[in-house]
Amino acid sequence: MTDMLIQLDMESKEPLYTQLRNQIVEGIASYQLKPGDALPSVRTLAQDIGINLHTVNKAYKQLEQEGFLIIQRQKGALIHPGGVPKADDRYLHELTNVLKPIIAEAKCRGIAYEQFTTICQEIYLSLHKKGDNTS
Amino acid sequence: MTDMLIQLDMESKEPLYTQLRNQIVEGIASYQLKPGDALPSVRTLAQDIGINLHTVNKAYKQLEQEGFLIIQRQKGALIHPGGVPKADDRYLHELTNVLKPIIAEAKCRGIAYEQFTTICQEIYLSLHKKGDNTS
DNA sequence: TGTCTGTTATATATTATATATAACAGTTAT
């Protein structure tokens, strides 16, 4: 109902479709977007945030490929009704590969394991129960 | 002394200079590269790993800009003798921004805070005291 | 004097990102 607000940084080196993809993932993580929720059409969302339809489509396609959405031919995109597929070995392996250079740099800069987990905890908490629109 | 081995994946969507940059950061984090250590010249390293001199130079320049290296005009690149600059507010803010979508996805896939920290701990441990070449 | 540094310049090729327009084929509401 309450349309999730998308905010893109046109100056960022992060591609627009990636920014959009990430914000939708964060919306799901924070329960602003729930299983079965309909997303705006590629044309509507593109119009609303001022970018091209194909850029939105690229983000949607990636999210579908990653299991966050289902896209139906003449209906649109829905947050996967069955919920996001749970972590498998392939994903865990990829997660480790992504985290490794980030943690390596943090360690170089004097951030010990405990401080790092504190930062992660703050992020986990920041994703907690936003957009609770139960009557 | 013992030359750090660099392994690049030519098929990866990750740019070569980023892969190289990350492996050097991981080398520093795991004490394979110590403050004051000399890195191979851009030509030598490029030859050794089979890429272009400018690609190596781009990685070195980025590492210098990030404070990992110092590069001297006619000498070469050294791991920063004074150690890597400690985390400041700017870095911590950037770290949070990078971690947020990663943690959001992990949360979507059913990985709770505790499991996430376990993964981080394993990575921290994997960066511990590799390449100990004290006699 | 050579030989080693990083550096700068130029050129080229390929891929990724982003936009613009148009059309197609189904769905759905009027």
Added chain:
DNA sequence: ATAACTGTTATATATAATATATAACAGACA
């Protein structure tokens, strides 16, 4: 049935990022 809406496909274009190739420069140094 008509109109409006879906994602999809196709084509074209522009710009930036990535990577390579070659050449030359200027300082250090044995």
